[in-house]
Amino acid sequence: MNETTARKTTDANDDRHQQKPHVLTLPLDDQQADREPHSYERWLLAKLMRMAGDPPVRFQLWNDDLIEPEKGQPRFTLRLTDPKALFALVTNPNLAFGDLYAAGRLQVDGDLPELMEALYRAVHQARQQWPKWLEALWRNHNPRSTGVSEAKENIHHHYDLGNEFYQLWLDQAEMQYTCAYYESPDLTLEQAQLAKLEHVCRKLRLKPGMTVVEAGCGWGGLARYMARNYGVKVHSYNISTEQLAYARAEAKCQQLDHLIDYVEDDYRNISGQYDAFVSIGMLEHVGKENYQALSQLIRRSLKPDGIALLHSIGRNRPMLMNAWIEKRIFPGAYPPSISEFMGICEEGGFSVLDVENLRLHYAQTLTHWMERYRNSMDKVTDMYDEHFARAWEMYLAGSTAAFRAGSLQLFQVVFTHGENNELPRTRQDLYTFPAAPEVQ
């Protein structure tokens, strides 16, 4: 990595209130980068590896010294360029790993998603033995607020990076920035994203003339799919200005604008009653403190025989978001555990009809995104800078790994009012013919 670039980006002291998508990092400590490592530095790294469950990793220090793992053969080499990088990594690995990688002060020899998966799996086992002081030192923090004005800021930080940026690596079919559905393993990203949209529509049992409200619509692809293929009227809420501009232009271009109303407003301001309530990939941004209000909102927005579907990243048990992701990538993010997710349904007096976990589908989606992203990294560097490009590479690699290692889940939850007896008898109708289109 070019050190000038790295130094340039460190000037941004706090990215939260900035328009530009900079990623904060620690000050570069290059004056000391050619001194000999101290023995306590070696000891700290060895300790770090033991506490992380002895992943198959060795470290290469700034003077090219190697710290080999105590157990097993290393599959990856992590190079640290300076002593302060070492110190940051040991004291706050959750935050520093991503920051150092983005700054080029932690360099990886080996496949990045595979490294991250090995780390997740090792830490997942090891953390059960951690002493309390280590839990406290390495803890993730509560996500920042997701109140109406903060949510606007949080969403702006991520989703308003520019449509051009996302177009580099998302599917060309409907710009879906959520888990795809690989009903067969060899689907293209485009097919799998359309299959996801179809799968969701089937779960909602849409019929022509129905009305749908969507909370958080991204670039509007689901609304267009529903209008085009199911002849329903859709009200889609979003607070990302950039995404809505794209969504509206695309609906007009496809002559679907008479069926779709893209509303630039917070989901909390949804009004009216609908046959279906759907939200794909927004619950992660809602925040636990707003689950009760969300539940009541769905309760009043859904007709007595309406069906609701929430699609969200989740957890096998309650756990805070990784500090680096929450701070640098997704401010305010908190994926609910499955029991917290069900608590949302309980709060509104709903009856849960169907839960499907698409975890490995998200790993495959991310693998596809990652491949395209890497092919476009030069362009990303030109659009932003190398620091940003490496941060997003780490984010995509880490997410791939998290879904592979089971640290993240993807839940699709279908529910309805507790009193509703107009229910689909079975789920057979979801599988009568393939959800994905043939390749054109």
Add this chain to the structure above:
Amino acid sequence: MNETTARKTTDANDDRHQQKPHVLTLPLDDQQADREPHSYERWLLAKLMRMAGDPPVRFQLWNDDLIEPEKGQPRFTLRLTDPKALFALVTNPNLAFGDLYAAGRLQVDGDLPELMEALYRAVHQARQQWPKWLEALWRNHNPRSTGVSEAKENIHHHYDLGNEFYQLWLDQAEMQYTCAYYESPDLTLEQAQLAKLEHVCRKLRLKPGMTVVEAGCGWGGLARYMARNYGVKVHSYNISTEQLAYARAEAKCQQLDHLIDYVEDDYRNISGQYDAFVSIGMLEHVGKENYQALSQLIRRSLKPDGIALLHSIGRNRPMLMNAWIEKRIFPGAYPPSISEFMGICEEGGFSVLDVENLRLHYAQTLTHWMERYRNSMDKVTDMYDEHFARAWEMYLAGSTAAFRAGSLQLFQVVFTHGENNELPRTRQDLYTFPAAPEVQ
């Protein structure tokens, strides 16, 4: 109802420690049964109806006086035979309704399941407005203990009533005393029960030679189905002596005994590791205080790539079992809410793969049971007495109503170890051909 019979059964002061399946009731107050009702008695009944949300019900008192509902037309007439019945109903309706019906002191003019559904729906709405003192007066109580020895007693109370009794009204195919699966609406009870067994086997992705452990096996039908149709080896645990005798005889008769080990022991003593863990209709009897231990048990009993399935009655939100059902029919019963259910999965570090709610399938199952049961009520009266026969009529009618009204749910939950990546890609394979056999 024959009053001699009613009086006879009131001698049983506590059924819990008795071998005979008597059902306790209140002392009959027939000395006062022909006096005029007091005005405060009329007032109490009117109050009861208002607090119960004005169900379409009128009361006929012991002197034939009618108390009409304040709102709407009555669809049902409830006759109370004596003043103490009135007092019991008003002060403790959850318990007294069933007791009085069983004793013939509350008689119903109209369809019993429909009446119960109307009551459940009205009360469900009305209880949100109840003052605290009424909540306290009418509350259900914590279920009795489900420790190892108490569980034996609880299970004995219900499941050891005699196989002959259950054979009168359960399906002739595999004696299934759990929710059937009506993949098409016109299935017979036998077809739907076999479809349930097939649906469960498919969800477990069984293959020949696999090993399965079953917690709570009833009359052993699932074990036989699995051995017969999937060539797997099954260890099935149960503490009901009567059921196990039947299960073993049947397996021998079908020459499946080399594949099935029916173990007379508490599920807590399951040992070994298996490809699948399955439990159909036992979780209701486990008790909240044992969820953690159950979760750890499944964790150690399931191979790394094994799949577990729990099938249980559940709730849309945490709520105690109806007092009469818990006291008279199912001692120790507590159906978990969906978030409590998911808590069991979280506790063991599991990943939830699939949740399906079969609520209306249970309503249909119960309708089928009820029809057969009513056709056999004379036989049931001969086997036990009229009080018992009416108590079970009320239990089946009330359960039918509870599933129709959404007060009870039926969840099938599939999960696996959090680290397992050997997952079924989709649920398409559950639906490739009908689960139910053709009618022979």
